[in-house]
Amino acid sequence: MESFRYRSAFSPRPEEPAGGGRLEGRPRPRKYLSVAASLLAAALSLTTISPASAYVAFVSNEKGNTVSVIDTDTWTVTKxxxxxxxxxxxxxxxxxxxxMVAVGDDDTIQLIDAKKMEIVDTLPSGPDPELFTQDAQGKTLYVANENDNTVTVLDLEKRVRIGDVQxxxxxxxxxxxxxxxxxxCTSETTNMAHFIDTATRKIVANVLVDARPRYAEFKTDGSELWVSAEIGGTVxxxxxxxxxxxGKIKFAVPGLRSEAIQPVGIALTKDGKTGFVALGPATRVAIVDGTTHEVKKYLLVGQRVWHMxxxxxxxxxxxxxxxxxxVSVIDVAAQKVIKTIQVGELPWGITIAQP
Amino acid sequence: MGGHVVLGVLTRSLIGAIGLIAAANAARAADPVDIAIGYLGRASVPQTLSPLDQPAADDGVAGANLAIEDNNTTGKFLNQRFTLIDRGVKDDEDAAQAANELAGKTGFILADLPADALLKVADGLRGRGITLLNIGATDDRLREQDCRANVIHVAPTRSMLADGLAQYLVWKQWKRWLLVTGSHDNDKLFADALRRAATRFGAKIVEERTFEDTGGARRTDSGVTLIQRQMPVFTQKAPAYDVLVAADESEVFADYLPYRTWDPRPVAGSAGLRPTSWDPAQDQWGATQLQNRFMKLASRRMDALDMQAWMAVRMVGEAASRTNSGDAKTLTDYLKGPNFTIAAFKGTRLSLRDWNLQLRQPILLADGRMIVSVSPQEGFLHQVSELDTLGVDRPETKCKLQ
Incomplete structure (x- = not known):
């Protein structure tokens, strides 16, 4: 299981080894991987109809100082x-x-080689990095430095710091x-979403939101930006x-005091029709209609749900x-929690490899 | 941002006409809104038993200064500028007179004053459109029979502190308390709050003792030998109890008790496990960043008075950014209105009790090294806010705001 699996059968590069141990009945046995490039298109098209696919999720454990690797085929921690x-x-x-994993108390971002599953380098992230985002080309990384009210801009290829924004x-x-x-960039005590022009690295607008804004997510068509406010209790x-x-999304869970509803992580489907919002100590994930912004359902998950x-x-x-x-696994179509996977101490962030 | 809009309108309306005057006007329009906040603090520093508890000379003020910095970081996006006017009050000085000096310069005054002085200041300022933010006095009477409409209380009350402690001790099943009270008035008031908390949450005070303050120095060169003989004797022959609860705000004896009780029992209250609004060890809910900023500014960690001052200044800043105004009445109305809440690194949003203008807040339980727990404890329920399980609740209040 130590072989990396995130690329597996969907890899555009057939020379990459495949992940083994796939469940019976699932398509794409190992031999498909060695087929010629001409067959790749067909193989890729299969992915859209496959019932389940093996991906690899990396979960950061804030207290454990570890990253748990989850196989989404078997829903087990493999490393x-x-x-x-x-x-x-x-x-x-x-x-x-x-x-990339931000290790705030070490004031750096560590790079884990996804194949070897070990740390191979660090990035000059600036002090106390927490969340970060990269451009579509994977060339520029923007890091929030909580301690000194700064966004650090990094060149990901050269792994050097190229600028910052106050x-x-x-x-x-x-x-x-x-x-x-x-x-x-959302700032937690200023309570704003700052709009920064990436060409000039200047702030062009500041939008006041509710208390302690923690996460921002765009619809893929760019038509809406959702910002969660943990202490304000809204999106x-x-x-x-x-x-x-x-507009503002408000949440109400029967039997739960409103202070316990603390939205953090947000995920929006690619079609923008459905939003998921993690509600922290409310132990719920809210399912929100992406068009009307009405809360449709609350799913019971674990305690202090963070990111997704x-x-x-x-x-x-x-x-x-x-x-x-x-980690709770939600079946998106059925809108149900289907699985819970034990990971390390205080899991916080999560990333899944794109095929 | 408002400044930019004004600037744009001005520039457009005057452009091409008299350019020089337009430029001058535009510069004036972009001047930030100034919001000054006063600080009335005690100039003298109280003596404590442990040298580690000795407050720094800038205790409180440093917290206010950090919040001014934080407000200004936000303010630069909103064209608002905050300043602090610090006015220390000596013990023999009239606080009301000092308040009068500040009154012409600001709409908000933080006050770290004893209850009587605070009331005198509040009554002296009545009708002048100035709001006092009480950051020091924990007296319940200031929120009850002696409440004032021009005072917002940021410091928790003794009853909130006692309830926060009691909930944890009861959760821990340490329900039999030996209560030891000092001989000063403030010690007795804290003991009152502890008795009330015991009744509310189902603890039993098995016996009460008083520790008389016979005077003398807090610390001496060979004091430890004497204390080691005194404390076991003082605590012997007690009925069976789970925890010794000490009420000693005057710093006369409580810190001598841990490890010296006749029976091996934990100590809580004014020593051992202490209820507080904040502690230098607090680092949860993002508090690490706050502590780091504070350390950079004051070269020490943040204590309860610093935090109470920080929250008070942040409340004014929050009102200013939400209303996009620097007008004292607009800000006060916002603070007293239903939409005001504030984040203060305590895991939940804080708001004001509208019946007596007390800030709702969790109570931390700290042992001087770590945060042991945070109240309200799980299972203590309330129909409005679980934070209202701490302190005097609406149905019990004697406050009539005026």
Whole structure:
């Protein structure tokens, strides 16, 4: 199981080895991998109809100082990687070769070789990195440095710092607009979503949201920006063109006091029709209609639910439950929690390799 | 941002006409809104038993200064500028007079004053459109029979502190308390709050003792020998109990108790496990960043008074950014209105009790090294806010705001 599996059968590069041990009945046995490039197109088209696919999810465990590797085929932890102090923000590089994990108390971002599953390098992230985002080409990385009210800009290829932007108090949520022109940074004590022009690295707008904004997510068509406010208890819907709040999602779980509802992670389906919002100590994930912004359903998950990530086929959504030390698997179509996977101590961030 | 809009309108309306005047006007329009906040603090520093508890000379003020910095970081995006006017009050000085000096310069004054002085200041400022933010006095009466409409209480009350401690001790099943109270008035008030908490949450005070303050120095060169003989004797022959609860705000004896009780029992209250609004060890819920900023500014970690001052200044800053205004009445109305909440690194949003203007907040339980727990404890339920399981609740209040 130590072989990397995220590329597996979907790899555009047939020379890569495949992951083994796939469940019976699932398509794409190992031999398909050695086929000529001409067969690749056919193989890739199969992915759209396959019932389940093996991906690999990397989960940062904030207290455990580890990263748990989950196989989404067997829903088991296949490897635990020791990393630096207080790992939180985590993401694959665009080429899928590395997993970047922000280890805030070590003031760096570590690079995990996704194949060897070990740390191979670090990035000069600036102090106390937490969340970060990269451009579509995987060339530029933007890091929130909570301690000194700064966004650090890194050249990912050269692995050097190339600039910074001064923002509000305690920057956290980081997200690029789909066209890459605007970087959103949320600052937790200033309570704003800062709009930063990525060409000039200047703030072009500041949108006030509710208390302690933690995460920002765009619809893939760029028509809406969602920003969660952990202490405010809301998700603000922002019109990215007008740069103003046009609506707010509010949550109410029967029997739960409103202070316990603390939205953090957000995931939006590619068609923009459904949103998922992690509600922290409320132990729920809210399912929100992407058009009307009405809450449709609350799914019971683990304690202090933080962040989430879809599998690339959008069949499943994996969410990290900080206090209960596990990851819940949500069947997106059925809108049900189908599995809970024990991981390390205080799981926080999650990333899944794109095929 | 408002400044930019004004600037744009001005520039457009005057462009091509008299360029020089337009430029001058535009510069004036872009001047930030100034919001000054006063700070009335005690100039003298109290003596504590442990040298580690000795407050720094800038205790409280440093927290206010950090919040001014934080407000200004936000303010630069909103064209608002915050300043602090620090005015220390000596023990023999009239606080009301000092408040009068500040009154012409600001709409908000943080006050770290004893209850009587605070009331005198509040009454002296009545009708002048100035809001006091009480960051020091924990007296329940200031929120009850002696409440004032121009005072917002950021410091928790003794009853909130006692309830926060009691909930944990009861959760821990340490329900039999030996209560030891100092001989000063403030010690007795804390003991009152502890008795009330015991009744509310189902603990039993098995016996009460008083520790008389006979004067003398807090610390001496060979004090430890004497204390080691005194404390076991003082605590012997007690009925069976689970925890010794000490009420000693005057710093006369409580810190002598841990490890010296006749029976091997934990100590809580004014020593051992202490209820507090904040602690230098607090680092949860993003507090690490706050502590780091504070360390950079003050070269020490943040204590409860620093935090109470930080919250008070942040409340004014929050009101200013939400209302996009620097007008004291607009800000006060926002703070007293239903939409005000604030984040303060305590895991939940804080708000004001509208019946007595007390800030709802969790109570930390700290042992001087770590945060042991945070109240309200799980299972203590409330129909409005679980934070209202701490302190005097709406149905019990004696406050009539005026």
């Amino acid at each position: 635990t990687i020791k990393v630096g102090q207080r790992p939180r923000g985590i993401a694959f590089t665009r080429d899928g070769k590395f997993v 923002v509000g108090v305690e920057p956290e949520g980081m997200m690029l607009s789909p066209d890459g022109k605007i970087l959103i 603000s819907i922002i019109d990215p063109a007008k740069r103003e709040v046009t 990530e879809f599998t690339p086929d959008e069949k499943y959504l994996l969410v990290t439950n900080g206090v209960s030390n596990d």
